[in-house]
Amino acid sequence: MKELEKYLNSKIGLTNNKNLEALHRFFTKDQLKYLMDKTIAIVGTNGKTSTANFIYKLLSKETKQVLMFTSPHLVNFQERIQSYSDINFDFISRSVHDFETENNITLGYFETLFLIACKAFLDNEMDYFICEAGIGGVLDTTSVIQSKNVVLTNIGRDHQDLLGYTDLDVLDQKIFVSKSIDNLFVGELSDELIRVIENDYKHFKSKHLLKDFIDGKSKDFTSNQLNYLFASLIVNFLLGSNTKKVPLDFNLEFVEGRFEIINRNPLKILDGAHNIDGFIRTIEDYEKVFSSLDTHLYLGFKNGKNIENIISYLKPKKQYKLNFIEEKTFFNQQNPGKFIDYLESENIDYKIVELSTFSSNKNPSILLGSLYLIGEYKKRITT
16 A cells, blocks of 8 residues: 555645646556446546445445445545455555656646546456546546446536536536436436436436435435435335335434534534535534524635535625634635635634634534645544
């Protein structure tokens, strides 16, 4: 594993995830066919990692051999490639490095881990490869697979400079992660977008809607619960079960960094919501389950995120106390000083604080705004 870690460290900071046209050469035709048939490709704006993890857990409980590839990681790169099988990652990383040399290309960090995950899956002849896309779909690294099974979690506002500024633009990017889909699983989408899928897209054979599985009662559930139900729908279909039965541990399942309750008294929650739609859903979920009175929000955002629309959403919610994490706390953090003028122009009370104050605060508190922030917090409490 040390060899792989050294190899990956050499990729940090590179922006070379642009080798899509070359990636197919890493595989034989038979390998690509096997990946195409066995991969569950997961695209969407929010909920991808949670849905992937739930599918992984449910399939593993059915004694299926599964490998899961997700991103980003919180603490350690090993979070991105998970399987119960024994995998020689150092050996696999050598083959990926050789591929770079033979083709005179430099792979990016994401591309490298993706190829390692694919080879681990192929070498161990597993049953299912759960593969979360990075950004987008049609031009995403993972689209080289052209999966027969595609999961579309939802459509929202994020990376709009790359994916488009309307829901239809984003949908068009995401849904073409594969051009020939046997089974399209559709999560929490508006009726309008579902109609667009039904009427305008002809590259899938069958579709399976979350709203039908839950009888249109999405507002009765939190995002975490919906993701678990969605995963249950997908696994039930893949395993040939038509039942709507949900495992008894339905309310106990969680994914690290996604509405993760780390303490009950005082209440402490970690959530990596990093775009306006995910942020709103996190707050709505919180208000469904807990009293929001005198709740402290600890906020930190990655560079490039639109902070003003999140602050505008919070402005009328006076029950929340806003605490912005001081600059240079986590990787690629947006300096909170950049939006202080906006906060003051809107007469919004706030504090700039150290990350440690989240733990010491005796009030109900939520840490959110970036998965990098959540990862930094977890690193600090485990060292």
